Amino acid sequence: MSDRRKHLEFLRKTAREAIWAGDYERALTLYDDGLSLARSWKDHDLEDLFTCNRATTLIEMDRRDFDLSKLKEILLRSPSSYNGALAAYVSANAHEARGEYGRALFYAQTALTKSREMRLEELTGTSLNLLANLELHESRFEAARDLFQEAVERLESQGESLSRQAAVATDNLGYCHIALDRVEVGLPLVHRSLSVLDSLGARQAMDYPALDLCFAHVKLARLDEAENWGIRALGLGKEFGRQDVVKNAHYLLAETYSDMGRPTEANEQYEALASYYPDFPALKHYLHQISLMEVINLRA
Amino acid sequence: MSPSHSPRKLNLVGSRIRELRKGKHLTQTELSDRIGIAQSDLSRMEQGEYKVGLDTLFKILQVFDLKMGEFFGETESPSEPETRELVKDFRELSGDARREVRDFVRFKKMQEQEQPQEEKPAPEWTGGPSGEKTS
Numbered sequence: 015m016s017d018r019r020k021h022l023e024f025l026r027k028t029a030r031e032a033i034w035a036g037d038y039e040r041a042l043t044l045y046d047d048g049l050s051l052a053r054s055w056k057d058h059d060l061e062d063l064f065t066c067n068r069a070t071t072l073i074e075m076d077r078r079d080f081d082l083s084k085l086k087e088i089l090l091r092s093p094s095s096y097n098g099a100l101a102a103y104v105s106a107n108a109h110e111a112r113g114e115y116g117r118a119l120f121y122a123q124t125a126l127t128k129s130r131e132m133r134l135e136e137l138t139g140t141s142l143n144l145l146a147n148l149e150l151h152e153s154r155f156e157a158a159r160d161l162f163q164e165a166v167e168r169l170e171s172q173g174e175s176l177s178r179q180a181a182v183a184t185d186n187l188g189y190c191h192i193a194l195d196r197v198e199v200g201l202p203l204v205h206r207s208l209s210v211l212d213s214l215g216a217r218q219a220m221d222y223p224a225l226d227l228c229f230a231h232v233k234l235a236r237l238d239e240a241e242n243w244g245i246r247a248l249g250l251g252k253e254f255g256r257q258d259v260v261k262n263a264h265y266l267l268a269e270t271y272s273d274m275g276r277p278t279e280a281n282e283q284y285e286a287l288a289s290y291y292p293d294f295p296a297l298k299h300y301l302h303q304i305s306l307m308e309v310i311n312l313r314a
Numbered sequence: 315m316s317p318s319h320s321p322r323k324l325n326l327v328g329s330r331i332r333e334l335r336k337g338k339h340l341t342q343t344e345l346s347d348r349i350g351i352a353q354s355d356l357s358r359m360e361q362g363e364y365k366v367g368l369d370t371l372f373k374i375l376q377v378f379d380l381k382m383g384e385f386f387g388e389t390e391s392p393s394e395p396e397t398r399e400l401v402k403d404f405r406e407l408s409g410d411a412r413r414e415v416r417d418f419v420r421f422k423k424m425q426e427q428e429q430p431q432e433e434k435p436a437p438e439w440t441g442g443p444s445g446e447k448t449s
Contacts, residue, residue, distance in 0.1 A: 152355070153364040193365070261368055272323070287368075294376050304375070305323040309331075311365035 022048050022060050026067060034178055036218030036254060038075045045071055062088045062097040066104045073107050076255075082108050089124070099128035099137055106144055110151075119148050136179070139168035143183045150186070150313045155194050162187035178219065181210035185223045189313065192230045201230050221250035221259045222312075228266045229312060232273070240270040261290055262312050269307065326371070328362040334378050335360075349373040 029044035045068040052060035065088065069080045085108070088101035106121035122145045129137035146161035162183055169180035185207035191200030208223040224247035231240035244267040251259030268283035281298075288298040324330075335345050346356040349370055358364035404415060 153358065153366070258367070265368060291372055294372060296379075297372060297375070300375050303323055305325050306368070306371050308325045308327050309359070309365050309371060311367055314365065314367035314370070 018051075018055055018057070019060070022051060022057075022064070025051075026063075029067065029071070033071060033074060034214065034216045034219070036216075038071055041071045042068065042075070059095075059097060062092065062101070066097065066100045069104050069108065073104070073111050076111070078108075078112070080108075093128070094132070096132065096134060096137075099125050099132060099134060102128060103137060103141055103144065106141075110144070110148065115148060115151060119145070122148060135168055135172050139165045139172070139183065140179055142168060143179070143186065146183075146186060147313065150190065150311070153311055153314070155190050159187060159190035159194070162190060177210050178214050178216050181207040181214075181216075182219055184210075185226060186313075189222070189226045189229075192226060192233065193311070195233075197230050197233055201227070204230070217250065218254045221247055221254060221256055224250055225259055225262055225266070225312060228263065228270070232266055232269055232307065235273065237270050237274045241267065241274070244270055257290075261287055262310075265301075265306070265310075268301065269305065272302075328360045328364075331374065332360040338378060340377075345374075345377065348377050 025044050025048040029041040029048070032038070032041040032044065045064055049061065049064040049068060052058075052064050065084055069082075069085060072078070072080050082105065085101045085105045089098050089105065092098040092101075102121045103125035106118045106125055109115070109118035109121060122141055126138065126141040126145060128134075129141055142161050142165035146158040146165060149155075149158035149161060165183040166180055166187055169183055170177075172180075184203050188200040188203030188207060191197070191203065193200075204223050204226045208220060208227070211217075211220050211223065224243050228240050228243035228247055231237070231243060244263050247259060248263035248267065251257075251263055264283045264287040268280045268287065271277070271280035271283060281302075284298045284301045287301070288294070291297050335342070340348075342356050342360075343353050346353040349356075350373065351359075351366065351370060355364050359366065404412065407415065
């Protein structure tokens with residue numbers, strides 16, 4: 015590997031670690047630097063790679079200020095390369111973030127097919143995880159469970175360096191089991207995921223596992239546990255600006271307090287949740303009397 | 315700890331959504347358009363096969379714009395938790411006690427009708443069948 019490549023590979027590795035630690039701004043700066051260098055060296059492969067990585071970071075940051083057509087261009091220009099498969103995967107993520115699930119599905123399937131053909135185990139695993147998430151969004155829990163299971167197996171086979179992605183897929187698998195009323199199967203999976211993420215210092219990925227544990231414990235009527243995990247999920251959601259996590263945590267905490275017979279705390283949580291829906295003033299009153307636990311999908 | 319402390323809530327389930335939709339004379343297509351999901355997904359939801367996020371669930375509640383009685387499948391039902399509890403307590407009373415409560419309610423209604431302004435003196439409550447003063 016040339017010194018230039020080594021330098022850029024170091025930038026990528028450092029940026030990836032920054033993402034895992036939740037420091038997206040730093041990751042973005044590193045990817046911007048790498049992209050500039052690749053362009054100045056006229057290294058098109060690395061330029062494509064950094065373009066994809068940079069877009070992934072922006073998606074994680076809920077930003078859309080990147081050129082999606084550039085990713086499609088990479089896919090069309092290099093359909094049988096790692097960059098092509100990665101561009102398909104990032105495109106799928108971008109469409110998912112925009113709520114364009116049909117397109118997301120198409121690009122995720124493309125990424126999976128290409129990564130399988132090229133035996134790219136990590137990308138195969140993450141593509142399976144993405145496809146499973148899309149199935150989950152459509153409430154196809156059994157199909158999602160099977161895909162998550164395969165994703166976990168692929169990612170775990172890649173060794174320690176990929177355990178963060180394996181941990182995320184393991185949490186998703188656990189959630190599927192919990193939603194399918196197999197809480198006893200799902201709980202250990204989510205705990206395992208959380209333990210790995212904690213050991214890696216990947217705090218920004220710990221919000222959903224905490225939320226899933228809260229959900230599971232509400233289902234089991236283990237309300238003290240549900241309260242602990244709900245508070246943790248809420249804190250993480252706020253820390254990393256994840257509105258979906260925050261809203262779900264408020265809801266689950268409200269149900270927990272309601273079941274505990276602590277109406278004041280329940281009301282506080284319902285009020286916090288209702289504040290996101292100012293055009294629905296009666297919401298809080300509905301929530302005091304109607305449980306949505308049977309119809310809620312924390313991943314939709 | 316068991317969840318028995320809180321009053322039981324009604325579980326929103328697919329079949330209830332179907333009933334409420336029909337009660338509002340909405341087709342699946344109309345309701346799915348209003349809540350922003352595909353008609354086929356609403357159909358799955360009514361069959362208990364499709365779960366959604368809070369945003370969609372709240373849209374469903376908002377579209378139905380329910381009185382709680384409708385939701386609980388009652389012809390007439392109070393919406394306030396306090397009032398529901400009052401009705402529950404009333405139903406547990408004996409016949410004499412119920413009559414006394416009804417007399418008192420009539421008295422309070424009459425009091426409010428006769429004295430909308432503050433300057434008029436309030437009629438005095440003389441009690442129910444037992445003659446006992448209640449307030």
